[in-house]
Amino acid sequence: MTANRPRRRGRSDDGSREAPMVPRADFTSYYGRPVLKAPVWTDDIAYYFFLGGLSAGSSLLAAGADLTNRPALRRGTRVASLASIAAGAVFLIKDLGRPARFHHMLRVAKPTSPMSVGTWVLTAYGPAVGAAAAAELLPRSWRQRRLGRLLDGLARPAGLSAAALAPAVASYTAVLLSQTAVPAWSEAHEALPFVFTGSAMASAGGLAMIVAPVSEAGPARRLAAFGALVELAASRRLETGLGLVGEVFGTGRAHEELSRASTLTAGGLLGALLLGRRSRTAAVVSGAALLAGGWYERLGLLHAGVASTQDPKYVVVPQRERLDARGRAGAADDHLA
Amino acid sequence: MTLDNRLSGPLDDVAGEAGHTGHPPRMGFFTDTSVCIGCKACEVACKEWNLVPEDGLDLLGMSFDNTGSLGASSWRHVAFIEQAPVAVPDAAPRAVDLPMPSFTRPGDGTGAETRSDFRWLMSSDVCKHCTHAACLDVCPTGALFRTEFGTVVVQQDICNGCGYCVSACPYGVIDRREDDGRAFKCTLCYDRLKGGLEPACAKACPTESIQFGPLDELRERAAARVEQLHGAGVVEARLYGESPDDGVGGAGAFFLLLDEPEVYGLPPDPVVPAKMLPRMWRFAGAAAAAMLTAAAVAFAGKGPR
Numbered sequence: 137m138t139a140n141r142p143r144r145r146g147r148s149d150d151g152s153r154e155a156p157m158v159p160r161a162d163f164t165s166y167y168g169r170p171v172l173k174a175p176v177w178t179d180d181i182a183y184y185f186f187l188g189g190l191s192a193g194s195s196l197l198a199a200g201a202d203l204t205n206r207p208a209l210r211r212g213t214r215v216a217s218l219a220s221i222a223a224g225a226v227f228l229i230k231d232l233g234r235p236a237r238f239h240h241m242l243r244v245a246k247p248t249s250p251m252s253v254g255t256w257v258l259t260a261y262g263p264a265v266g267a268a269a270a271a272e273l274l275p276r277s278w279r280q281r282r283l284g285r286l287l288d289g290l291a292r293p294a295g296l297s298a299a300a301l302a303p304a305v306a307s308y309t310a311v312l313l314s315q316t317a318v319p320a321w322s323e324a325h326e327a328l329p330f331v332f333t334g335s336a337m338a339s340a341g342g343l344a345m346i347v348a349p350v351s352e353a354g355p356a357r358r359l360a361a362f363g364a365l366v367e368l369a370a371s372r373r374l375e376t377g378l379g380l381v382g383e384v385f386g387t388g389r390a391h392e393e394l395s396r397a398s399t400l401t402a403g404g405l406l407g408a409l410l411l412g413r414r415s416r417t418a419a420v421v422s423g424a425a426l427l428a429g430g431w432y433e434r435l436g437l438l439h440a441g442v443a444s445t446q447d448p449k450y451v452v453v454p455q456r457e458r459l460d461a462r463g464r465a466g467a468a469d470d471h472l473a
Numbered sequence: 474m475t476l477d478n479r480l481s482g483p484l485d486d487v488a489g490e491a492g493h494t495g496h497p498p499r500m501g502f503f504t505d506t507s508v509c510i511g512c513k514a515c516e517v518a519c520k521e522w523n524l525v526p527e528d529g530l531d532l533l534g535m536s537f538d539n540t541g542s543l544g545a546s547s548w549r550h551v552a553f554i555e556q557a558p559v560a561v562p563d564a565a566p567r568a569v570d571l572p573m574p575s576f577t578r579p580g581d582g583t584g585a586e587t588r589s590d591f592r593w594l595m596s597s598d599v600c601k602h603c604t605h606a607a608c609l610d611v612c613p614t615g616a617l618f619r620t621e622f623g624t625v626v627v628q629q630d631i632c633n634g635c636g637y638c639v640s641a642c643p644y645g646v647i648d649r650r651e652d653d654g655r656a657f658k659c660t661l662c663y664d665r666l667k668g669g670l671e672p673a674c675a676k677a678c679p680t681e682s683i684q685f686g687p688l689d690e691l692r693e694r695a696a697a698r699v700e701q702l703h704g705a706g707v708v709e710a711r712l713y714g715e716s717p718d719d720g721v722g723g724a725g726a727f728f729l730l731l732d733e734p735e736v737y738g739l740p741p742d743p744v745v746p747a748k749m750l751p752r753m754w755r756f757a758g759a760a761a762a763a764m765l766t767a768a769a770v771a772f773a774g775k776g777p778r
Contacts, residue, residue: 163735164733164735164736165735165736165738166552166554166735166736166737166738167535167738169541169542169738170542170645171644171645171735171738171739171740172642172643172644172645172740173544173639173640173642173645173646173647173648175636175639175640176636176639176640176648176649177636177640192764193764193768196764196765196768197768199768200768200769200771200772201772203772204772231636232633232634232635232636232654233632233633233634233635233636233649233653233654233655233656234632234633234634234654234655235633237614237631237632237633237634238633240614240615240616240631240632240633241613241614241633241635243614243615243631244613244614244615246612246613246615248480248610248611248747248750249610249611249612249613249637250611251611251613251635251637252613255613299768302764302765303760303761303762303764303765304761306760306761306764307757307758307760307761307764308757310753310756310757310760311750311753311754311757312637314746314749314753315610315611315641315746315747315749315750315753316607316611316637316640316641316746317607317640317641317642317643317645317743317746318640321640322746322749325749325752325753325756326756328756329756329757329759329760329761330756330760330763332760333760333761333763333764334760336764337764337767337768354771355768355771355772356771358770358771359767359768359771362767362770362771363767366763441640445640445645448735448738451740452735452740452741455740455741455742455743456733456735456741456742458742459741459742
């Protein structure tokens with residue numbers, strides 16, 4: 137079938153609107169087969185990214201609520217932070233090829249591996265979040281006992297430690313994706329951390345708008361709105377600022393998920409700004425939209441990366457251009473010499 | 474030793490850098506594809522020695538290649554490329570006289586005019602055992618390690634199947650075995666090297682297309698071979714992965730190719746992802762700082778509660 141034409145000549149004349157900005161993709165490959173292995177990570181990893189960001193943003197809100205005396209906001213965000221990081225950890229472990237060996241992550245601390253860095257950040261972060269939330273979850277009858285008083289006293293320092301680590305929890309995942317050979321993720325290394333932290337702020341703010349009364353949720357609305365703006369801007373940059381590989385953010389399943397994410401996030405942003413202050417119902421609906429936006433954002437990022445490994449052009453074309461440019465520069469140098 | 478050289482760029486003593494003292498010289502493969510006959514003895518020998526399971530008996534419709542690519546259960550992969558001769562920019566006459574063991578050349582018996590305008594490229598691909606190995610950089614369990622021979626090996630009793638190495642490898646070599654959950658790749662026959670033997674694939678190769686030895690020696694041999702081929706008019710012969718100045722600091726397993734790397738399914742200019750690591754952390758740091766600041770501002774605001 138293809139035996140007589142092993143050299144696939146791919147062309148980017150699919151009529152996509154990016155075409156004028158992107159160099160023509162004339163390239164050679166081995167029977168059109170992928171050069172790279174597709175990531176083996178499943179959607180579980182996207183769920184973890186979402187939940188980790190949600191927890192991180194919630195920890196920041198909880199610390200702020202604690203310091204500014206907003207008890208309902210504090211309580212809701214502390215519990216949300218623990219619940220989401222615990223659920224995230226489950227997805228993280230479930231996605232391993234050998235889940236029973238998850239503790240092998242704790243054998244080494246390796247600065248060249250963002251996953252190892254993240255493991256240790258989470259190891260410090262998880263218990264801090266747990267201690268802060270434990271104080272909130274304590275049955276009333278326990279509060280006067282010694283354990284209850286100890287937990288109460290620990291809650292603020294634990295919550296502040298969690299908040300200090302939270303930005304790292306929300307952003308290390310961007311480096312984790314970027315430090316791969318996956319073209320879409322590595323090319324996106326400038327924008328990706330802002331997508332992750334922006335989305336973390338938006339979803340945590342959204343959840344806080346759901347769990348806290350309108351009267352205490354002012355900071356949550358402001359954080360959600362700022363986060364949503366950052367997420368939308370950074371996410372836009374993925375589609376338009378990355379050259380050829382930007383295509384994968386604008387096509388297929390990733391495109392569907394990312395546009396759904398943008399619509400939901402933008403809707404949530406407007407709701408939070410215009411109506412979040414006036415009505416609890418509007419706050420809940422806007423918060424839910426922001427959460428769903430963050431959820432789809434992570435799924436879209438995952439699937440864009442997978443798509444960029446499946447077509448060899450995203451590997452071959454940029455590398456070939458780089459190589460040829462270097463060859464031309466070398467030839468020019470030789471000429472001058 | 475600067476941080477830069479630890480993440481990318483030339484590195485003279487990879488095993489020493491990994492902490493080995495009094496170690497043997499760096500060992501590697503030089504795969505000279507100009508003499509590969511596509512017999513796949515390397516694939517078979519590798520499977521036999523390393524007890525690598527079968528990974529799908531498919532007919533792929535790609536010349537004689539039914540292996541397809543390297544993977545968790547294919548540690549050698551022979552690529553077959555059938556092609557009309559490529560136009561050589563220098564317009565040198567195309568040579569057909571590959572110095573081979575003394576057999577009559579195809580078409581000799583019937584005269585040159587009956588030869589078809591066609592060539593067959595065959596190449597046995599393998600893990601590159603990079604100077605800066607992406608899989609090793611990102612492995613969060615320490616399952617992947619640098620041996621005293623400068624090669625890169627997975628410890629199967631440690632690997633927990635996180636899958637990071639799979640996405641990190643710029644050559645698409647390492648993969649997770651789905652029914653097993655762990656990541657697997659070529660070990661450069663670490664066990665055989667320990668016992669003073671050469672890797673199974675090199676041992677089985679009948680044309681010495683796969684050559685095993687100290688990397689320094691292989692580089693000299695490869696340079697001489699390229700010169701010889703160029704002298705014979707095979708101007709398209711080039712080395713791939715041999716230069717310590719390339720994106721992975723040079724490969725421990727490098728190749729002599731007769732066309733562009735991408736023709737063989739190899740990335741033309743692979744770069745170890747860790748090269749950009751400091752820059753990536755700077756952007757992440759900026760995003761993290763913005764998040765912390767935004768939270769502080771959200772609470773400091775004099776607006777409604």
